[in-house]
Amino acid sequence: MKTLGLTLAMVLGAGAAAAQNTTITLGMQLEPPNLDPTGGAAAAIDEVVYANVFEGLTRFGPDGSIQPALARAWDVSEDGTVYTFTLVEGATFHDGSAFDAEDVKFSLDRARAEDSTNAQKQLFEGIESVEVLSPTSVRVTLSAPDGNFPFNMAWGDAVVVAPETAETNATEPVGTGPFRFADWVQGDRVELVAYEDYWGEAPALETATFRFISDPTAAFAAMMAGDLDAFPNFPAPENLIQFEADPRFEVIVGSTEGETILAMNGSAEPFSNPLVREAVAKAVDREAVIDGAMFGYGTPIGTHFAPHNPAYVDLLHLSPHDPEAARALLAEAGYPDGFETVLKLPPPAYARRGGEIIASQLRAIGIEAEIQNVEWADWLETVFRGRDYGLTIVSHTEPMDIGIYARDDYYFAYADPDFVALMDELGQTTDDGQRRALMGEAQRKIAEDYVNAYLFQLAKTGVADARLRGLWENAPTQANDLTGVRWAE
CATH class of the missing domain: 3.10.105.10 (Dipeptide-binding Protein; Domain 3)
Structure with missing residues (x-):
């Protein structure tokens, strides 16, 4: 029976380890005031939802480069005033509705409207018109040449939202990203789960929890106790030397914007x-x-x-x-x-x-x-x-x-x-x-x-479990992009 007991313990332990390998808990110092990046200026909003829940036509890569997102490609007219975006096919919002060019037009028109509450409304001021050419193609005409337009479209403020859910994204965000919103316990945490019908490469993680810990002492205690797997923007730099001396952790120091x-x-x-x-x-x-x-x-x-x-x-x-x-x-x-x-x-x-x-x-x-x-x-x-x-x-x-x-x-x-x-x-x-x-x-x-x-x-002074891979070293935008994060084998 003693041998059987050890075997059961080993099996149960292996199951727990497997579960941990698809779950992550991150610490953040500030809680977002809402979860709609198109309707708020707080960086904490993007730190939860950018590239995870919401996507735009383009996106920032970890090195600051502009990469395709919901637009898989784009062409620019010779005079630099017309951008034609070719969209991905088969993408859906987390409520199951299909994504297409009409959603892009709605999002850009909404962001540049006179009554827009977008915190970065100037990103859209140069847009003269948005035309749907087909379900997978949209033409954006600018009032003047703007070589920076793909960069502008990579901001969190420029993500694509659906007309059916745009007004409730502040508390129940619905995007096209690899994770869908699960729960928000205000004052404590936001929970995301992997979206099973994601159009792109499925993330390695199945669940992600963002915990809000404003006090630096409490943040240190939570990391040391193993209650957090990472704190990408650690609020107490005086403690970094202690984490560096502990083989359980990796200290990640980079630059930010x-x-x-x-x-x-x-x-x-x-x-x-x-x-x-x-x-x-x-x-x-x-x-x-x-x-x-x-x-x-x-x-x-x-x-x-x-x-x-x-x-x-x-x-x-x-x-x-x-x-x-x-x-x-x-x-x-x-x-x-x-x-x-x-x-x-x-x-x-x-x-x-x-x-x-x-x-x-x-x-x-x-x-x-x-x-x-x-x-x-x-x-x-x-x-x-x-x-x-x-x-x-x-x-x-x-x-x-x-x-x-x-x-x-x-x-x-x-x-x-x-x-x-x-x-x-x-x-x-x-x-x-x-x-x-x-x-x-x-x-x-x-x-x-x-x-x-x-x-x-x-x-950017971050602390993470030494077994984690794929967290951003630098911060070309305010984000905790989980699309490439995984646990080491």
């Missing part, structure tokens, strides 16, 4: 004064923020552009740490004794920890910044939409998003006409060399106008 900035409310005094903004920028010691808040993980930036992008221009020299110059600028602006303001900080560690350091640096030049810690939903409502703030710290994780500075409704209220003209010219330029030159001009413009204080490019 996250420009971390000390944003200033340019719609009101004192930050509508460019001298004040320059003073703030020169009061900040980036290296101290990176070391103190991120434990050395992060690359200093002098403008809103990723250093790994070939078009990046190093403009750090425009805003060196110079408290004496900052005090002189404040005096010139009419604030010789400084002023008081409010520094609103969302939950991520880079904001909360960085905010404490920056408040001290600002105090050294006479600016008293009252720290207010706010939850993510409150930040979106009061800062992003309401402009009720003086300063804030946030990481903009959307890919190559310098175009936000041309938006007159954006929360830091810049939209300088010369910059808007630069973005318009960039949108109509297809030559790579000319585009790079224009992007350089744009970077210089916002850096010389000191729109915000540019801090660092957010590093």
